[in-house]
Amino acid sequence: MPLRDSPTVVMGHGGGGQMSAELVEHIFVPAFANTVLSGLADSAVVSLGGAKLAFSTDSFVVRPLFFPGGSIGDLAVNGTVNDLAMSGAQAAYLSCGFILEEGTELQVVGEIAQRLGRAAKRAGVSVLTGDTKVVDAGHGDGVFVNTAGIGLIPDGIDIRPQRAQPGDVVIVSGAIAVHGIAIMSVREGLEFGIEIQSDCAPLNGLVQTMLAVAPDVHVLRDPTRGGLATSLNEIAQASGVGIELTERLLPVPEAVANGCSVLGLDPLYVANEGKLVAIVAPSDADATLAAMRTHPYGAEAVAIGTCVEAHAGMVVTRTGLGGTRVVDTPIGEQLPRIC
Amino acid sequence: MKYLDEFSDPDLARRLVEEIRATVTRPWAMMEVCGGQTHSIIRHGIDQLLPDEIEMIHGPGCPVCVTPLEIIDKAMEIASRPDVTFCSFGDMLRVPGSDKDLFRIKSAGGDVRVVYSPLDALKLARENPDRQVVFFGIGFETTAPPNAMTVYQAQKLGIDNFSLLVSHVRVPPAIEAIMQSPTCRVQGFLAAGHVCSVMGTEEYPALAEAFKVPIVVTGFEPLDILEGIRLTVHQLEKGEHRVENAYQRAVPAEGNPAAKAMLADVFEVTDRSWRGIGMIPQSGWRLSERYREYDAEHRFDVADITTQESTVCRSGEVLQGLIKPHDCSAFGTLCTPRNPLGATMVSSEGACAAYYLYRRLDAPAKREVSSVG
Numbered sequence: 001m002p003l004r005d006s007p008t009v010v011m012g013h014g015g016g017g018q019m020s021a022e023l024v025e026h027i028f029v030p031a032f033a034n035t036v037l038s039g040l041a042d043s044a045v046v047s048l049g050g051a052k053l054a055f056s057t058d059s060f061v062v063r064p065l066f067f068p069g070g071s072i073g074d075l076a077v078n079g080t081v082n083d084l085a086m087s088g089a090q091a092a093y094l095s096c097g098f099i100l101e102e103g104t105e106l107q108v109v110g111e112i113a114q115r116l117g118r119a120a121k122r123a124g125v126s127v128l129t130g131d132t133k134v135v136d137a138g139h140g141d142g143v144f145v146n147t148a149g150i151g152l153i154p155d156g157i158d159i160r161p162q163r164a165q166p167g168d169v170v171i172v173s174g175a176i177a178v179h180g181i182a183i184m185s186v187r188e189g190l191e192f193g194i195e196i197q198s199d200c201a202p203l204n205g206l207v208q209t210m211l212a213v214a215p216d217v218h219v220l221r222d223p224t225r226g227g228l229a230t231s232l233n234e235i236a237q238a239s240g241v242g243i244e245l246t247e248r249l250l251p252v253p254e255a256v257a258n259g260c261s262v263l264g265l266d267p268l269y270v271a272n273e274g275k276l277v278a279i280v281a282p283s284d285a286d287a288t289l290a291a292m293r294t295h296p297y298g299a300e301a302v303a304i305g306t307c308v309e310a311h312a313g314m315v316v317t318r319t320g321l322g323g324t325r326v327v328d329t330p331i332g333e334q335l336p337r338i339c
Numbered sequence: 340m341k342y343l344d345e346f347s348d349p350d351l352a353r354r355l356v357e358e359i360r361a362t363v364t365r366p367w368a369m370m371e372v373c374g375g376q377t378h379s380i381i382r383h384g385i386d387q388l389l390p391d392e393i394e395m396i397h398g399p400g401c402p403v404c405v406t407p408l409e410i411i412d413k414a415m416e417i418a419s420r421p422d423v424t425f426c427s428f429g430d431m432l433r434v435p436g437s438d439k440d441l442f443r444i445k446s447a448g449g450d451v452r453v454v455y456s457p458l459d460a461l462k463l464a465r466e467n468p469d470r471q472v473v474f475f476g477i478g479f480e481t482t483a484p485p486n487a488m489t490v491y492q493a494q495k496l497g498i499d500n501f502s503l504l505v506s507h508v509r510v511p512p513a514i515e516a517i518m519q520s521p522t523c524r525v526q527g528f529l530a531a532g533h534v535c536s537v538m539g540t541e542e543y544p545a546l547a548e549a550f551k552v553p554i555v556v557t558g559f560e561p562l563d564i565l566e567g568i569r570l571t572v573h574q575l576e577k578g579e580h581r582v583e584n585a586y587q588r589a590v591p592a593e594g595n596p597a598a599k600a601m602l603a604d605v606f607e608v609t610d611r612s613w614r615g616i617g618m619i620p621q622s623g624w625r626l627s628e629r630y631r632e633y634d635a636e637h638r639f640d641v642a643d644i645t646t647q648e649s650t651v652c653r654s655g656e657v658l659q660g661l662i663k664p665h666d667c668s669a670f671g672t673l674c675t676p677r678n679p680l681g682a683t684m685v686s687s688e689g690a691c692a693a694y695y696l697y698r699r700l701d702a703p704a705k706r707e708v709s710s711v712g
Contacts, residue, residue, distance in 0.1 A: 314700070
């Protein structure tokens with residue numbers, strides 16, 4: 001796909017949809033040209049001194065900095081830990097870079113650092129190196145954080161989007177769209193009946209629990225920006241399978257469904273921060289689900305669909321009433337509708 | 340809001356579909372007026388459940404789709420000014436003007452903000468007295484009252500750095516225009532429930548009588564829509580043409596008197612151009628004389644705008660129910676949500692976008708489209 005829409009960067013380039021993918025494919029991949037990067041997985045998988053390592057980085061620019069269920073510090077740890085976990089790696093070490101805007105209260109920076117440290121401890125990783133830059137007032141948004149991390153992939157584990165096969169079962173680890181609606185509810189001053197807490201969480205423990213019973217997990221993905229729909233489309237396109245979902249099986253909490261309804265958003269496209277989608281062989285599905293449900297971050301795991309030979313590269317859902325519809329990749333960011 | 344699932348119960352839906360099947364004896368074409376209804380029909384696959392005899396024709400009720408290109412170009416002209424903070428609902432930002440959209444204005448340094456209420460824009464105006472804050476007031480009778488209220492508040496509070504770029508439209512004149520078209524095929528209407536929750540149903544009996552069409556006020560959840568279709572089919576089969584209210588939980592016959600009073604105070608009825616359709620007499624609102632100083636078009640003097648519509652796009656015919664999105668040669672090829680030629684493809688409620696997003700796997704529409712002029 002060419003970069004069609006704009007000669008300048010627009011917000012959609014960071015939305016995790018088609019525009020983000022184009023930016024990466026047309027500017028970064030050619031500039032850095034190598035085979036590992038062109039795989040475009042959540043983390044790079046490399047061999048170093050005989051060990052198989054996963055290596056990943058992510059930047060965090062969330063507003064507000066503190067929200068129900070988490071903070072930018074929690075996101076900065078969990079985001080990178082989860083990217084590593086999606087290749088089966090147990091995250092070990094993180095780096096952390098802060099970009100601070102002149103005028104930001106040091107108490108705020110201190111609170112974020114505290115929370116980041118606590119999140120690292122909870123995820124079982126150490127923050128070993130870091131960097132701090134300050135930009136002029138008006139040239140940042142308070143605090144931006146970047147983390148990078150490495151982890152070891154055990155022998156015999158081969159998790160990547162290309163491995164999805166027809167017949168495989170699609171599993172999601174719990175309620176979707178929670179983080180995005182939690183952020184919107186505080187950012188825009190909207191209330192949806194009850195306070196919605198972000199699902200921000202480290203998923204490395206859950207992945208280890210899954211691998212203990214089913215080491216041949218085919219694909220893992222944490223559906224963050226762009227939501228479950230984007231992750232499933234990426235998997236369908238990378239592997240060439242079709243994916244068929246059953247809409248009524250999608251776990252969407254009532255308050256989140258209400259929030260989505262008010263804003264005109266589809267929960268399939270809303271961001272998550274503590275959920276994973278797994279594609280497993282049918283023979284592994286029951287054991288994987290049972291194992292996930294023993295873990296606090298997978299207690300509400302549910303099978304939501306299957307991989308099929310039909311409509312290769314596309315995701316389709318069966319609606320609650322029995323019809324079908326395509327679930328497409330969003331272009332940029334989802335936009336709340338007028339009425 | 341707590342009961343969304345109740346309005347998409349598959350067993351109840353099946354029973355309604357069975358009753359519709361049992362009632363239908365011949366083909367009927369009915370129009371859902373609102374883009375929100377179109378979106379719901381396609382998203383939930385309601386059209387796939389209906390008997391072949393029933394054709395749903397998608398109406399002009401997508402506020403984003405019918406906003407004229409000229410107003411969108413004016414919005415961009417205003418939003419580009421360095422002293423302006425331009426506020427809009429999210430879905431207007433991606434609508435293409437003649438050569439760009441509001442996202443492009445934002446990326447070039449324009450202060451363009453997504454807000455969830457016009458009152459948020461007024462708040463921005465209060466907090467930033469050195470800036471001109473403009474709200475993009477588009478939409479039907481649903482969004483017009485809160486926008487009217489905002490202008491009323493601005494005047495009451497003496498906030499003079501706020502203005503409204505107005506492109507409000509009214510549903511009844513659009514229904515009249517559709518029925519008067521020599522190519523019209525519509526035999527019944529599902530009226531837009533949220534519009535009626537404001538305006539009530541009093542404007543519709545005259546239309547139902549004049550054009551001998553049933554008009555059923557209908558909501559947006561799957562069961563609401565199926566019930567609207569069921570009642571419309573019953574009337575059509577019996578040769579009746581009444582106004583019925585299938586959305587009584589939200590729509591009192593008199594509507595919302597406070598909202599109507601606010602509309603009457605702040606706006607006055609005017610002729611309006613609809614994108615893809617053209618001028619419809621008495622089909623819009625503009626600020627009344629008392630509030631004219633809050634009209635962004637006057638404040639920023641943007642009269643000299645020239646526009647360039649696509650020559651290929653047939654969205655006007657889609658909006659009038661004359662063709663289905665599949666019938667346009669550009670659909671899915673030259674025209675996609677990524678590269679939209681018309682607003683029906685870019686708006687999340689537009690009929691073309693709904694078909695492209697949800698129905699790409701389907702064969703082109705089953706029925707041949709023909710005019711009956």
